[in-house]
Amino acid sequence: MKANPFNLCARCYHITSCVLTHQKNSVWSCSEFDDWNDTYLGLSDNVAEITLQENPETSVV
Amino acid sequence: MTELKINKGKAPSKGMMANVLEQFHSAADHINLHPNIRKILSITNNEIVVNFPVKMDNGEVEIFTGYRVQHNNALGPYKGGLRYHPTVDIDAARALAMWMTWKTSLAGLPYGGGKGGIKLDPSKYSEGELERITRRFTFALADNIGPEHDIPAPDVNTNSQTMAWIADTYMSTRPPAERTANQHVVTGKPEGSGGLEGRDRATGYGVFLNIKFWIEKNNETLVDKTFIVQGFGNVGYWASHFLEKAGAKLIAVQDAFGSIRNNHGIDVHDLFDYTKSNKGSILGYSGAHEIENEDFFPIECDICIPAALGNQITKDNAFSIKAKLIAEGANGPTNVEGENILLERGITIIPDILCNSGGVVASYFEWLQNRNGELWQLDEVMAKLEKKMKESFDKVYDYAENEKMDLRTAAYCLAIKRIEKAYIQRGIFP
Numbered sequence: 001m002k003a004n005p006f007n008l009c010a011r012c013y014h015i016t017s018c019v020l021t022h023q024k025n026s027v028w029s030c031s032e033f034d035d036w037n038d039t040y041l042g043l044s045d046n047v048a049e050i051t052l053q054e055n056p057e058t059s060v061v
Numbered sequence: 062m063t064e065l066k067i068n069k070g071k072a073p074s075k076g077m078m079a080n081v082l083e084q085f086h087s088a089a090d091h092i093n094l095h096p097n098i099r100k101i102l103s104i105t106n107n108e109i110v111v112n113f114p115v116k117m118d119n120g121e122v123e124i125f126t127g128y129r130v131q132h133n134n135a136l137g138p139y140k141g142g143l144r145y146h147p148t149v150d151i152d153a154a155r156a157l158a159m160w161m162t163w164k165t166s167l168a169g170l171p172y173g174g175g176k177g178g179i180k181l182d183p184s185k186y187s188e189g190e191l192e193r194i195t196r197r198f199t200f201a202l203a204d205n206i207g208p209e210h211d212i213p214a215p216d217v218n219t220n221s222q223t224m225a226w227i228a229d230t231y232m233s234t235r236p237p238a239e240r241t242a243n244q245h246v247v248t249g250k251p252e253g254s255g256g257l258e259g260r261d262r263a264t265g266y267g268v269f270l271n272i273k274f275w276i277e278k279n280n281e282t283l284v285d286k287t288f289i290v291q292g293f294g295n296v297g298y299w300a301s302h303f304l305e306k307a308g309a310k311l312i313a314v315q316d317a318f319g320s321i322r323n324n325h326g327i328d329v330h331d332l333f334d335y336t337k338s339n340k341g342s343i344l345g346y347s348g349a350h351e352i353e354n355e356d357f358f359p360i361e362c363d364i365c366i367p368a369a370l371g372n373q374i375t376k377d378n379a380f381s382i383k384a385k386l387i388a389e390g391a392n393g394p395t396n397v398e399g400e401n402i403l404l405e406r407g408i409t410i411i412p413d414i415l416c417n418s419g420g421v422v423a424s425y426f427e428w429l430q431n432r433n434g435e436l437w438q439l440d441e442v443m444a445k446l447e448k449k450m451k452e453s454f455d456k457v458y459d460y461a462e463n464e465k466m467d468l469r470t471a472a473y474c475l476a477i478k479r480i481e482k483a484y485i486q487r488g489i490f491p
Contacts (some may be wrong), residue, residue, distance in 0.1 A: 008217065011146065011182065014317040019354045020291070020369055027155065029392040030370035032215030032317040035146075035183065035218055036342070054102035 265299020267419020
């Protein structure tokens with residue numbers, strides 16, 4: 001069977017400095033994984049805002 | 062344009078989850094699992110690959126590949142996470158789906174196991190693009206997911222926002238009168254959109270509870286017990302929080318940046334606040350001193366909680382561990398050789414499949430809450446979680462005692478026996 005290539009470290013912010021493991025080629029789960037969450041996931045896990053139209057085309061009468 | 066391909070019956074890949082397969086066959090041998098059921102559980106039920114187009118911000122169309130592997134549903138709908146990562150592929154999903162089957166079975170949940178994701182580098186896309194990718198993936202999966210069929214959850218690089226987009230898209234494809242009845246197509250949603258209060262602390266609380274139950278079984282108390290934690294993320298932090306509340310003392314922490322120690326105790330909340338203002342790092346915290354990383358696991362303590370990543374306790378360091386109890390908050394932190402050494406030395410390991418199952422139990426509660434049209438309060442969630450975790454712990458502990466085996470083997474035996482029972486009762490169609 002072929003070895004699985006899934007590896008978190010390749011995309012992790014800590015890859016060059018992480019002290020947790022020297023085997024940075026087969027990590028499939030890690031609490032310290034920090035990829036790109038500053039831009040999307042957000043540390044507070046906020047839900048995206050929904051912008052409402054100022055003058056909606058339909059109005060409730 | 063969407064290509065839907067469903068493969069039936071591929072053997073799960075070895076590789077990163079080799080330990081899971083080994084554990085399965087080892088446990089199957091222990092319980093003398095019927096050969097036909099071993100055959101069924103050795104393969105995945107369905108493997109779905111979808112290629113779908115998404116319009117990018119610049120007007121170009123890009124094609125993405127998404128996966129969903131459904132390992133087994135003998136006990137109920139498939140359950141498992143969706144991860145977004147450049148190295149996601151069917152092999153990764155296959156092995157992780159299988160592991161979810163054992164985990165949900167052991168937890169006594171009415172679920173099977175599944176896993177999936179999209180092969181992409183999230184950093185290359187805007188939030189709007191990620192939303193459209195998620196929604197188009199949901200549409201491409203169509204009825205291959207569903208609240209009574211396959212229920213995804215957050216995983217690597219997906220979060221409550223991702224789940225909210227999936228739920229909204231899936232519900233939008235239903236007839237109007239059925240839309241709100243499908244909110245439980247995913248779990249891990251934001252609290253305001255059907256999510257469960259307390260979901261954030263569920264896994265860490267589960268780790269704490271398992272430690273507490275083991276301590277009680279041994280007629281001891283958590284007061285003044287010392288513990289060390291590797292990984293100060295969600296699981297490590299919450300487990301430490303509850304242990305500290307119960308009177309135990311955190312004396313060392315290791316994260317991606319380094320290791321710190323204070324034999325007089327480290328204030329969990331103080332350290333957590335410090336990491337928030339220090340780019341997530343524990344280093345430089347004034348309430349502890351820095352130590353060499355290789356000195357972390359050999360620290361004299363009562364409880365060791367590896368809550369970061371796999372393969373941390375191996376033949377290289379298992380001999381030096383002083384803790385009496387290892388509580389696996391992470392997935393696969395102890396490898397087979399490391400475990401053998403620990404067991405020979407009389408050190409107990411609460412296995413990952415049991416120890417960190419609080420998260421999937423909380424997912425089940427969220428699903429139930431949505432399904433029944435209820436909103437549960439935090440104290441109710443925590444009480445139900447404790448009851449469920451106690452049932453699982455007691456079953457594993459008693460089985461291990463009766464059969465004179467370690468907790469991990471006992472956990473796998475119980476998980477597989479429960480699925481075997483369902484097959485025996487129902488038979489094989491036709």
